[in-house]
Amino acid sequence: MKRWGWAVLVAAGCWVGCGEGGSLPGQGDKPAVTNPDGTVTLPDIPAGTGGEDGQPALTTLWPLTRGSSWTYRIKDPSKGTFEKRVEVLGEQVVPETTMKAIAVLSTQPNKEEMSWQLELDGTVVRLREEDRKQGKVSQVTTWNPATVKALSKPQALDWSYTSDIRELTRADDGTLEDKDKTYVWRVAGVNETVTTPAGTFTNAIRLERKRGDKVKPDDDRTYWLVPGIGKVKEDGERLEELVSFDIQKP
Template structure:
């Protein structure tokens, strides 16, 4: 939703975007209101840092978009080019996934989870078709819009392979909703994903990406590096 701002608000916005775009945080009580750009900016080097609260324990999570390379693995998309995305949580947890822009959204082809503090793969998953990360289609940004995504998920763990069908129902809960996180106060599009085993809610801001997530654990944006 496009919003009008005063020259003062615009100046504050520019300063704030410069601050957080360089990886810092911006929170002075005003609302940061980017009005253009994708829900999830997808460029090599983009980085988001979150405060994660899980069962009362607080840690930090950092996700970085890497260069394009073949997805690899044994799935049907192994020859597709996708960005290698590295996510580090706390001091021990690491996941690597292969994701790319496809059509109106970002999709995930393959993901590896590693044993704590090692480079040993603990679990590997791939999806057919590629699993939706977020969809930016205009019809999926309207409050009340809902759609179903269905995938075949293959999981490799401990030398055992298993495949199951996943169904995820997406719903747009709100648009232009204020949300406050350590990085500042934003106006966000709110999406809910009701999956096979759990329900998650996401707050996305155009030109910045995900600023909050709840369901299972809570993630709140602390800083981001998303150059214009």
């Protein structure tokens, strides 16, 4: 696994976990996915996958420029139809680590999700995610190594990557889940045409994610990503379609 050797580390004197995120009370000696020095192990993405990180906002498949935002219409089989707003807040210290990453806030009715993401060799990985209800952290999920979230650079048809991770989930009632998972990512389509409430896009990449360690259709996801815009559609557990977007320049 690749250790965080080129990361932007926190300035000397900053406390571990001094970011904008929260923490759950009474964690004590709970299992952790951070290394002894406070870093998070990053996955070994195959050489040549991505070139340089920090793709220009007009070409990246997953814009992470501060102030960028997206609104999605969600059709959920159990919760009905509602909207979700996603906004990039910018670089922050990742709670309970000595690292910085891009904070992304997702707001839904009665729930918020804050995740910390990084571009890595043509992909985007998540280091931590918090579920929040009524302003309080209700669940924290971390991964070792950091888990792949999406592509940031277009890839050829049938490109694939297998991700083996340990997922640690902590709930506010003290419940702890510690699981090993394998995900297989594959580019299943290129230059596809996708129509959403935000318009018709003719150059989408279709990215699929499936479980590699077991057959579990509930975990399968399909994403349509468009250069310079990001995710325009997602299908799987529920359907998400882009309604509007505002991408900021670097």
